[in-house]
Amino acid sequence: MPAKYLEAEVRREAGVAVIELRGEIDAFAEEALAAAYEEAEAENPETVLLDFEGVDYINSTGIALIVGLLAKARAAKKRLVACNLSAHYVEIFNITRLSDFMGVYPDRVSALSEASTP
Amino acid sequence: MTERTPQPEQKEPRDAAYWARYAETLKVSGVAEGATNINVEGRRAVGPLQGFGKMWQKTYRVRLGGVAVSPAEVIQTWKDNYKDFWPEGNVFYAPLAGITPGEVALISGSLPGGVKLSTGVMVLYADEESFTLMTPQGHPFSGWITFSSFEEDGATIAQAQVLMRANDPLYEVGLRMGGHKMEDEMWQETLRNLAAHFGAREPVETNLVCVDPKLQWRHYRNVWHNAGIRSALHMVTAPLRWRSARKRR
Numbered sequence: 074m075p076a077k078y079l080e081a082e083v084r085r086e087a088g089v090a091v092i093e094l095r096g097e098i099d100a101f102a103e104e105a106l107a108a109a110y111e112e113a114e115a116e117n118p119e120t121v122l123l124d125f126e127g128v129d130y131i132n133s134t135g136i137a138l139i140v141g142l143l144a145k146a147r148a149a150k151k152r153l154v155a156c157n158l159s160a161h162y163v164e165i166f167n168i169t170r171l172s173d174f175m176g177v178y179p180d181r182v183s184a185l186s187e188a189s190t191p
Numbered sequence: 192m193t194e195r196t197p198q199p200e201q202k203e204p205r206d207a208a209y210w211a212r213y214a215e216t217l218k219v220s221g222v223a224e225g226a227t228n229i230n231v232e233g234r235r236a237v238g239p240l241q242g243f244g245k246m247w248q249k250t251y252r253v254r255l256g257g258v259a260v261s262p263a264e265v266i267q268t269w270k271d272n273y274k275d276f277w278p279e280g281n282v283f284y285a286p287l288a289g290i291t292p293g294e295v296a297l298i299s300g301s302l303p304g305g306v307k308l309s310t311g312v313m314v315l316y317a318d319e320e321s322f323t324l325m326t327p328q329g330h331p332f333s334g335w336i337t338f339s340s341f342e343e344d345g346a347t348i349a350q351a352q353v354l355m356r357a358n359d360p361l362y363e364v365g366l367r368m369g370g371h372k373m374e375d376e377m378w379q380e381t382l383r384n385l386a387a388h389f390g391a392r393e394p395v396e397t398n399l400v401c402v403d404p405k406l407q408w409r410h411y412r413n414v415w416h417n418a419g420i421r422s423a424l425h426m427v428t429a430p431l432r433w434r435s436a437r438k439r440r
Contacts (some may be wrong), residue, residue, distance in 0.1 A: 086361055100339070100341070112280045123340065129204060129205070130204065130205050130206050130322065131206060132206060132209065132316065132318065132392060133315060133316035133321065133322075133323035134321065134337055134339065134352075135234070135338050136335075137335065137337065137352070137354050138352060139246075140238070140239055140240065140402075141248075143240065144403040147403070147405075148403060148405070159204065161202075161204050161207055164210075164212075164213050165210055165212050168211055168212075168213045168236075168239050168315065168345060169315070169325075169335075170211065170236075170238045170240060171238070171240065172239065173240065173241065174240045
Protein backbone atom coordinates (compact mmCIF):
# COMPACT_ATOMS: atom_id res chain seq x y z
CA MET A 74 0.00 0.00 0.00
CA PRO A 75 1.49 3.38 -0.95
CA ALA A 76 2.38 5.67 1.94
CA LYS A 77 0.06 8.60 2.58
CA TYR A 78 2.29 11.49 3.47
CA LEU A 79 1.17 13.69 6.32
CA GLU A 80 -0.72 16.85 5.55
CA ALA A 81 -0.96 19.38 8.35
CA GLU A 82 -3.12 22.48 8.16
CA VAL A 83 -3.16 25.19 10.80
CA ARG A 84 -6.36 27.00 11.81
CA ARG A 85 -7.19 29.39 14.59
CA GLU A 86 -10.27 28.72 16.68
CA ALA A 87 -11.25 30.41 19.94
CA GLY A 88 -7.68 31.61 20.48
CA VAL A 89 -6.31 28.11 20.06
CA ALA A 90 -3.97 27.09 17.25
CA VAL A 91 -5.44 23.91 15.77
CA ILE A 92 -3.24 21.66 13.66
CA GLU A 93 -5.42 19.38 11.55
CA LEU A 94 -3.49 16.23 10.69
CA ARG A 95 -4.29 13.93 7.78
CA GLY A 96 -2.38 10.86 6.63
CA GLU A 97 0.46 8.95 8.27
CA ILE A 98 2.74 10.02 11.10
CA ASP A 99 6.09 8.35 10.54
CA ALA A 100 9.64 9.44 9.74
CA PHE A 101 8.43 11.17 6.56
CA ALA A 102 6.10 13.40 8.60
CA GLU A 103 8.90 15.26 10.37
CA GLU A 104 9.06 18.22 8.00
CA ALA A 105 5.29 18.74 7.74
CA LEU A 106 4.82 18.50 11.50
CA ALA A 107 7.67 20.88 12.28
CA ALA A 108 6.46 23.43 9.72
CA ALA A 109 2.88 23.27 11.01
CA TYR A 110 4.01 23.63 14.62
CA GLU A 111 6.14 26.65 13.72
CA GLU A 112 3.17 28.25 11.95
CA ALA A 113 0.90 27.45 14.90
CA GLU A 114 3.33 29.00 17.37
CA ALA A 115 3.82 32.17 15.31
CA GLU A 116 0.87 33.99 16.89
CA ASN A 117 1.90 32.94 20.37
CA PRO A 118 -1.22 30.96 21.37
CA GLU A 119 -1.44 29.55 24.90
CA THR A 120 -2.64 26.22 23.57
CA VAL A 121 -1.83 24.19 20.47
CA LEU A 122 -4.34 21.48 19.62
CA LEU A 123 -3.40 18.48 17.46
CA ASP A 124 -6.50 17.12 15.72
CA PHE A 125 -5.89 13.48 14.75
CA GLU A 126 -9.21 12.89 12.99
CA GLY A 127 -7.59 12.27 9.60
CA VAL A 128 -4.68 10.16 10.90
CA ASP A 129 -4.77 6.48 10.01
CA TYR A 130 -1.23 5.33 10.76
CA ILE A 131 1.32 6.15 13.47
CA ASN A 132 4.54 4.26 14.05
CA SER A 133 7.04 4.61 16.86
CA THR A 134 9.07 7.23 14.98
CA GLY A 135 5.85 9.22 14.63
CA ILE A 136 5.23 9.05 18.37
CA ALA A 137 8.80 10.29 18.92
CA LEU A 138 8.01 13.29 16.68
CA ILE A 139 5.01 14.11 18.87
CA VAL A 140 7.24 13.88 21.95
CA GLY A 141 9.55 16.39 20.24
CA LEU A 142 6.61 18.79 19.76
CA LEU A 143 5.61 18.32 23.37
CA ALA A 144 9.14 19.18 24.52
CA LYS A 145 9.08 22.32 22.34
CA ALA A 146 5.68 23.35 23.68
CA ARG A 147 6.74 22.86 27.29
CA ALA A 148 9.94 24.84 26.73
CA ALA A 149 7.80 27.70 25.36
CA LYS A 150 5.33 27.29 28.28
CA LYS A 151 2.47 26.32 25.99
CA ARG A 152 -0.07 23.56 26.33
CA LEU A 153 -0.12 20.89 23.67
CA VAL A 154 -3.34 18.88 23.64
CA ALA A 155 -4.86 16.30 21.32
CA CYS A 156 -8.32 15.41 20.12
CA ASN A 157 -10.17 12.99 17.85
CA LEU A 158 -7.88 10.06 18.56
CA SER A 159 -9.45 6.70 17.74
CA ALA A 160 -9.68 4.15 20.57
CA HIS A 161 -6.56 2.48 19.15
CA TYR A 162 -4.52 5.69 19.28
CA VAL A 163 -5.79 6.53 22.78
CA GLU A 164 -4.34 3.16 23.80
CA ILE A 165 -1.03 4.01 22.07
CA PHE A 166 -0.93 7.33 23.96
CA ASN A 167 -1.49 5.35 27.18
CA ILE A 168 1.17 2.73 26.43
CA THR A 169 3.76 5.34 25.53
CA ARG A 170 2.56 7.43 28.49
CA LEU A 171 2.16 10.49 26.31
CA SER A 172 -1.26 10.90 27.90
CA ASP A 173 0.45 11.59 31.26
CA PHE A 174 1.64 14.86 29.76
CA MET A 175 -0.93 15.74 27.11
CA GLY A 176 -4.62 16.41 27.54
CA VAL A 177 -6.51 14.02 25.27
CA TYR A 178 -10.08 15.01 24.32
CA PRO A 179 -12.69 13.00 22.43
CA ASP A 180 -13.48 15.81 19.99
CA ARG A 181 -12.52 19.33 19.00
CA VAL A 182 -15.45 21.00 20.78
CA SER A 183 -14.48 19.57 24.18
CA ALA A 184 -10.79 20.35 23.58
CA LEU A 185 -11.54 23.98 22.67
CA SER A 186 -13.92 24.40 25.56
CA GLU A 187 -11.30 23.05 28.00
CA ALA A 188 -8.58 25.20 26.44
CA SER A 189 -10.61 28.36 26.91
CA THR A 190 -11.13 27.58 30.63
CA PRO A 191 -8.56 29.57 32.62
CA MET B 192 -38.02 -11.79 6.11
CA THR B 193 -36.26 -8.89 7.72
CA GLU B 194 -33.91 -6.80 5.76
CA ARG B 195 -30.52 -6.40 7.39
CA THR B 196 -28.86 -3.04 7.31
CA PRO B 197 -25.26 -3.50 6.27
CA GLN B 198 -22.96 -2.57 9.17
CA PRO B 199 -19.89 -0.49 8.45
CA GLU B 200 -16.85 -2.72 8.61
CA GLN B 201 -14.80 -2.07 11.79
CA LYS B 202 -11.30 -2.16 10.39
CA GLU B 203 -8.28 -2.36 12.64
CA PRO B 204 -5.74 0.37 11.87
CA ARG B 205 -2.82 -0.91 9.78
CA ASP B 206 -0.38 -0.31 12.63
CA ALA B 207 -2.47 -2.13 15.28
CA ALA B 208 -0.51 -5.40 15.11
CA TYR B 209 2.81 -3.59 15.47
CA TRP B 210 2.17 -2.03 18.89
CA ALA B 211 2.34 -3.63 22.33
CA ARG B 212 -0.96 -3.80 24.20
CA TYR B 213 -1.42 -1.59 27.23
CA ALA B 214 -0.37 -3.15 30.53
CA GLU B 215 -0.10 -1.31 33.83
CA THR B 216 3.12 -3.11 34.74
CA LEU B 217 5.66 -5.37 33.03
CA LYS B 218 5.52 -9.14 33.23
CA VAL B 219 8.46 -11.38 32.37
CA SER B 220 7.37 -14.64 30.75
CA GLY B 221 10.50 -16.65 31.57
CA VAL B 222 13.83 -15.95 33.23
CA ALA B 223 16.80 -17.37 31.32
CA GLU B 224 19.71 -18.95 33.19
CA GLY B 225 22.07 -16.23 34.37
CA ALA B 226 19.46 -13.47 34.14
CA THR B 227 18.13 -11.61 37.18
CA ASN B 228 14.59 -10.35 37.24
CA ILE B 229 14.71 -7.98 40.20
CA ASN B 230 14.18 -4.69 38.39
CA VAL B 231 11.66 -5.50 35.69
CA GLU B 232 8.70 -7.59 36.89
CA GLY B 233 6.01 -5.30 38.26
CA ARG B 234 7.73 -2.10 37.09
CA ARG B 235 6.04 0.35 34.75
CA ALA B 236 7.48 1.04 31.32
CA VAL B 237 8.63 4.65 31.07
CA GLY B 238 9.12 6.95 28.11
CA PRO B 239 11.28 10.02 27.58
CA LEU B 240 8.73 12.24 29.31
CA GLN B 241 8.85 10.44 32.66
CA GLY B 242 12.54 10.77 33.43
CA PHE B 243 14.56 13.31 35.41
CA GLY B 244 17.47 14.53 33.29
CA LYS B 245 17.92 16.47 30.09
CA MET B 246 16.12 14.97 27.10
CA TRP B 247 18.47 13.74 24.39
CA GLN B 248 17.91 12.40 20.92
CA LYS B 249 20.91 10.33 19.89
CA THR B 250 21.11 8.95 16.39
CA TYR B 251 23.68 6.40 15.26
CA ARG B 252 23.66 5.24 11.65
CA VAL B 253 25.78 3.16 9.35
CA ARG B 254 25.63 2.88 5.56
CA LEU B 255 25.68 -0.67 4.25
CA GLY B 256 27.41 0.45 1.05
CA GLY B 257 27.96 -2.12 -1.68
CA VAL B 258 25.78 -4.70 0.04
CA ALA B 259 22.63 -5.98 -1.67
CA VAL B 260 20.34 -6.19 1.35
CA SER B 261 16.87 -4.72 1.79
CA PRO B 262 15.78 -2.72 4.88
CA ALA B 263 13.37 -5.55 5.79
CA GLU B 264 16.23 -8.09 5.67
CA VAL B 265 18.39 -5.86 7.86
CA ILE B 266 15.64 -5.53 10.48
CA GLN B 267 14.83 -9.26 10.43
CA THR B 268 18.52 -10.06 10.95
CA TRP B 269 18.76 -7.47 13.72
CA LYS B 270 15.70 -8.89 15.50
CA ASP B 271 16.91 -12.49 15.16
CA ASN B 272 20.47 -11.82 16.34
CA TYR B 273 20.02 -8.78 18.57
CA LYS B 274 22.17 -10.09 21.41
CA ASP B 275 25.04 -11.05 19.10
CA PHE B 276 25.53 -7.47 17.92
CA TRP B 277 25.93 -6.06 21.42
CA PRO B 278 29.46 -5.33 22.67
CA GLU B 279 31.01 -7.77 25.12
CA GLY B 280 30.16 -7.22 28.78
CA ASN B 281 26.45 -6.68 28.16
CA VAL B 282 24.04 -9.57 27.90
CA PHE B 283 20.60 -9.37 26.31
CA TYR B 284 18.31 -12.26 27.24
CA ALA B 285 15.92 -12.24 24.31
CA PRO B 286 12.28 -13.08 25.05
CA LEU B 287 11.22 -16.60 24.08
CA ALA B 288 8.84 -15.22 21.46
CA GLY B 289 11.59 -13.02 20.03
CA ILE B 290 11.35 -9.30 19.36
CA THR B 291 7.60 -9.04 19.09
CA PRO B 292 5.31 -6.33 20.48
CA GLY B 293 4.71 -6.55 24.24
CA GLU B 294 7.53 -9.03 24.94
CA VAL B 295 9.97 -8.24 27.75
CA ALA B 296 13.71 -8.95 27.63
CA LEU B 297 16.11 -8.98 30.56
CA ILE B 298 19.49 -7.27 30.41
CA SER B 299 22.66 -7.68 32.38
CA GLY B 300 25.01 -4.76 31.89
CA SER B 301 27.42 -2.52 33.68
CA LEU B 302 27.45 1.10 34.80
CA PRO B 303 30.42 3.49 35.01
CA GLY B 304 32.59 2.35 37.92
CA GLY B 305 31.97 -1.31 37.13
CA VAL B 306 28.63 -1.58 38.95
CA LYS B 307 26.67 -4.56 37.62
CA LEU B 308 23.18 -3.74 36.47
CA SER B 309 20.15 -6.00 36.06
CA THR B 310 17.42 -4.40 34.04
CA GLY B 311 15.31 -5.02 30.95
CA VAL B 312 13.27 -3.57 28.11
CA MET B 313 9.82 -4.03 26.63
CA VAL B 314 9.25 -4.30 22.89
CA LEU B 315 6.96 -1.32 22.34
CA TYR B 316 6.66 -1.54 18.58
CA ALA B 317 7.87 -3.87 15.84
CA ASP B 318 7.16 -3.88 12.11
CA GLU B 319 9.11 -5.10 9.07
CA GLU B 320 11.43 -2.11 8.88
CA SER B 321 11.76 -0.94 12.48
CA PHE B 322 11.35 -1.90 16.12
CA THR B 323 11.33 0.08 19.36
CA LEU B 324 12.32 -0.90 22.89
CA MET B 325 10.98 0.94 25.94
CA THR B 326 12.73 0.97 29.30
CA PRO B 327 11.30 0.16 32.75
CA GLN B 328 11.39 2.29 35.91
CA GLY B 329 14.86 2.09 37.45
CA HIS B 330 16.70 1.72 34.12
CA PRO B 331 19.53 4.27 33.68
CA PHE B 332 17.33 6.20 31.30
CA SER B 333 13.65 6.42 30.62
CA GLY B 334 12.95 6.36 26.93
CA TRP B 335 12.79 4.51 23.67
CA ILE B 336 15.37 3.07 21.33
CA THR B 337 14.17 2.74 17.76
CA PHE B 338 16.07 0.53 15.35
CA SER B 339 15.25 1.11 11.72
CA SER B 340 16.50 0.54 8.24
CA PHE B 341 15.74 2.45 5.06
CA GLU B 342 17.22 3.28 1.68
CA GLU B 343 19.07 6.52 1.08
CA ASP B 344 21.07 7.56 -1.99
CA GLY B 345 21.09 4.04 -3.37
CA ALA B 346 22.32 2.34 -0.18
CA THR B 347 20.63 0.66 2.75
CA ILE B 348 21.08 2.46 6.07
CA ALA B 349 20.83 0.87 9.51
CA GLN B 350 20.00 3.26 12.32
CA ALA B 351 19.55 3.24 16.09
CA GLN B 352 17.87 6.29 17.61
CA VAL B 353 17.58 6.83 21.35
CA LEU B 354 15.12 9.34 22.81
CA MET B 355 15.89 9.49 26.50
CA ARG B 356 16.21 11.24 29.83
CA ALA B 357 18.29 9.97 32.76
CA ASN B 358 15.76 8.33 35.06
CA ASP B 359 16.92 9.97 38.28
CA PRO B 360 19.50 12.46 39.64
CA LEU B 361 22.15 9.78 40.28
CA TYR B 362 21.93 8.49 36.73
CA GLU B 363 22.05 12.07 35.41
CA VAL B 364 25.35 12.59 37.22
CA GLY B 365 26.58 9.19 35.98
CA LEU B 366 25.67 10.01 32.39
CA ARG B 367 27.50 13.32 32.57
CA MET B 368 30.56 11.64 34.11
CA GLY B 369 31.17 9.15 31.35
CA GLY B 370 27.83 7.36 30.99
CA HIS B 371 26.87 9.18 27.79
CA LYS B 372 30.24 8.30 26.26
CA MET B 373 29.84 4.64 27.28
CA GLU B 374 26.38 4.57 25.76
CA ASP B 375 27.54 6.19 22.52
CA GLU B 376 30.37 3.67 22.22
CA MET B 377 27.97 0.80 22.87
CA TRP B 378 25.60 1.74 20.04
CA GLN B 379 28.47 2.60 17.70
CA GLU B 380 29.96 -0.84 18.27
CA THR B 381 26.56 -2.48 17.87
CA LEU B 382 26.13 -0.84 14.46
CA ARG B 383 29.68 -1.73 13.44
CA ASN B 384 28.97 -5.36 14.37
CA LEU B 385 25.71 -5.32 12.40
CA ALA B 386 27.41 -3.80 9.37
CA ALA B 387 30.25 -6.35 9.62
CA HIS B 388 27.65 -9.14 9.64
CA PHE B 389 26.62 -7.96 6.16
CA GLY B 390 30.23 -7.45 5.06
CA ALA B 391 30.15 -3.63 5.22
CA ARG B 392 32.97 -1.64 6.84
CA GLU B 393 31.82 1.96 6.89
CA PRO B 394 32.08 4.43 9.79
CA VAL B 395 29.18 4.96 12.17
CA GLU B 396 27.79 8.51 12.09
CA THR B 397 26.64 9.92 15.43
CA ASN B 398 24.31 12.87 15.90
CA LEU B 399 23.46 14.07 19.42
CA VAL B 400 20.71 16.65 20.00
CA CYS B 401 19.57 17.99 23.37
CA VAL B 402 15.79 18.19 22.86
CA ASP B 403 15.02 19.64 26.30
CA PRO B 404 17.82 20.95 28.55
CA LYS B 405 15.57 21.23 31.61
CA LEU B 406 15.81 18.83 34.52
CA GLN B 407 12.44 17.51 35.74
CA TRP B 408 12.99 17.92 39.47
CA ARG B 409 9.53 16.61 40.32
CA HIS B 410 10.80 13.19 39.22
CA TYR B 411 13.78 13.07 41.62
CA ARG B 412 12.03 10.32 43.59
CA ASN B 413 12.57 7.96 40.65
CA VAL B 414 15.79 7.15 42.49
CA TRP B 415 13.72 4.78 44.65
CA HIS B 416 13.60 2.35 41.71
CA ASN B 417 17.28 2.85 40.71
CA ALA B 418 18.27 -0.52 39.21
CA GLY B 419 21.99 0.12 39.81
CA ILE B 420 21.47 0.53 43.57
CA ARG B 421 19.05 -2.38 43.74
CA SER B 422 21.37 -4.63 41.71
CA ALA B 423 24.29 -3.76 43.99
CA LEU B 424 22.20 -4.45 47.13
CA HIS B 425 21.00 -7.72 45.61
CA MET B 426 24.62 -8.77 45.02
CA VAL B 427 25.81 -7.71 48.49
CA THR B 428 22.97 -9.53 50.24
CA ALA B 429 23.39 -12.75 48.21
CA PRO B 430 25.27 -14.61 51.02
CA LEU B 431 22.39 -13.88 53.44
CA ARG B 432 19.89 -15.34 50.97
CA TRP B 433 22.05 -18.46 50.46
CA ARG B 434 22.36 -18.90 54.22
CA SER B 435 18.63 -18.60 54.88
CA ALA B 436 17.89 -20.96 51.95
CA ARG B 437 20.27 -23.55 53.44
CA LYS B 438 18.63 -23.21 56.87
CA ARG B 439 15.20 -23.82 55.36
CA ARG B 440 16.49 -27.03 53.77
